[in-house]
Amino acid sequence: GAGVSQSPSNKVTEKGKDVELRCDPISGHTALYWYRQSLGQGLEFLIYFQGNSAPDKSGLPSDRFSAERTGGSVSTLTIQRTQQEDSAVYLCATAPEGGPDTQYFGPGTRLTVL
Amino acid sequence: GNSVTQMEGPVTLSEEAFLTINCTYTATGYPSLFWYVQYPGEGLQLLLKATKADDKGSNKGFEATYRKETTSFHLEKGSVQVSDSAVYFCALDAGGTSYGKLTFGQGTILTVHP
Numbered sequence: 001g002a003g004v005s006q007s008p009s010n011k012v013t014e015k016g017k018d019v020e021l022r023c024d025p026i027s028g029h030t031a032l033y034w035y036r037q038s039l040g041q042g043l044e045f046l047i048y049f050q051g052n053s054a055p056d057k058s059g060l061p062s063d064r065f066s067a068e069r070t071g072g073s074v075s076t077l078t079i080q081r082t083q084q085e086d087s088a089v090y091l092c093a094t095a096p097e098g099g100p101d102t103q104y105f106g107p108g109t110r111l112t113v114l
Numbered sequence: 115g116n117s118v119t120q121m122e123g124p125v126t127l128s129e130e131a132f133l134t135i136n137c138t139y140t141a142t143g144y145p146s147l148f149w150y151v152q153y154p155g156e157g158l159q160l161l162l163k164a165t166k167a168d169d170k171g172s173n174k175g176f177e178a179t180y181r182k183e184t185t186s187f188h189l190e191k192g193s194v195q196v197s198d199s200a201v202y203f204c205a206l207d208a209g210g211t212s213y214g215k216l217t218f219g220q221g222t223i224l225t226v227h228p
Contacts, residue, residue, distance in 0.1 A: 004157075031214060043203065043218035050214065059215070091158065095214070103216065105150075105158040 002026065004106035006092050012112045013082055021077045021109045023092030031095040032075050033103060034067060038088035046090075049075065050097075082113045116141045116208045120219035127194055127226050135189040135222050137178075137204035145206040147171075147180050147187040148216070152201045161189075161202070194226045 005024045013019050025032050034046040045059040049069045060066070064082075069075040079086055089110050093103040121136040139145065149161040149171070162171030167182035176191045187204060204219040 033214070033216075035216070035218075042220045043205075043216075045215045045217070048214055056215065093158075101214075102160045102163065104160075107157040 004092055004094050004104050006090075006106040006109050008109060009107065010110045010112075012114065014114050015084060016081055018078065018080045019082055019111065021079075021090050021111070023075045023077070023094075023106060025073060025075070025092075025094035026104055029094035029096055029104070030072065031097055031101065031103075032069055033093045033095075034075070034077050035091040035093065036088045037091055037108070041088075043091075046077070079111075082111075084113050087111055087113045116145070116206060116217045118204050118206055118217055118219035120202075120204050120222050122220075122222070124223035124225060127224070129196055129226055129228050130193045131226075133189070133191040133194045133198075133224070135202055135204075135224070137187045137189065137219060139185050139187065139204075139206050141185075141206055141208040141217075143209050144182075145208045147178070148205040148207070149176070149178055149187070149189050150203045150205060150218075152203070152221075154200065158203070194224075196226045196228055199224055199226045 007022045030051045032049040037043045047067045048056040064080045067077045089108040091108045092106045095101040095103045117140045119138050146165040148163045150158045151161045152158050162173040164171040164180035170179045178189045201221045203221045205216045
């Protein structure tokens with residue numbers, strides 16, 4: 001079946017602009033995670049959605065970052081007023097349920113802020 | 115806090131050589147442990163996992179044993195192939211308030227030459 005998909009695959013933007021990154025999960029997966037992979041910081045957790053519960057936003061680096069998940073399916077990560085340090089690969093992962101369940105990762109969106 | 119430390123790479127081996135990639139962790143409670151692999155041009159995928167002490171995860175000839183006494187989860191393979199060239203990430207799910215959120219090591223680049 002279809003895996004996790006993310007769009008766009010690449011995004012180049014100018015400093016100060018807002019960007020939206022999209023994640024389409026595997027059908028039926030209730031848990032959805034966003035991570036960031038950057039040269040300086042490695043792979044970092046950003047935010048976690050589980051079913052209809054309030055999301056765990058503990059990994060978001062600043063209030064410029066936000067995410068939503070509509071109808072328990074598609075998720076959008078929004079970065080406002082982008083900065084050069086936001087340049088990274090943003091990964092989405094989903095799992096059938098939360099907890100130590102295997103997470104299935106999407107191919108990522110490479111964001112470059114000029 | 116929770117953390118994962120991997121041996122620094124890159125690691126370069128000849129085909130059929132023995133592979134060890136060291137991973138140690140710090141976590142409260144009883145974490146679940148994972149190895150993820152990222153092949154060139156592909157997304158992260160689960161290689162193997164172990165959810166309790168003394169469990170051995172195995173897949174594609176790779177093995178790792180959850181050692182609580184040494185807080186380690188070293189990855190081994192008896193005979194590597196060129197197709198094993200990839201970046202390997204050790205990760206943990208600490209459970210509790212961190213339930214479902216993966217903490218990753220920095221990644222180890224493995225290159226296998228014919």
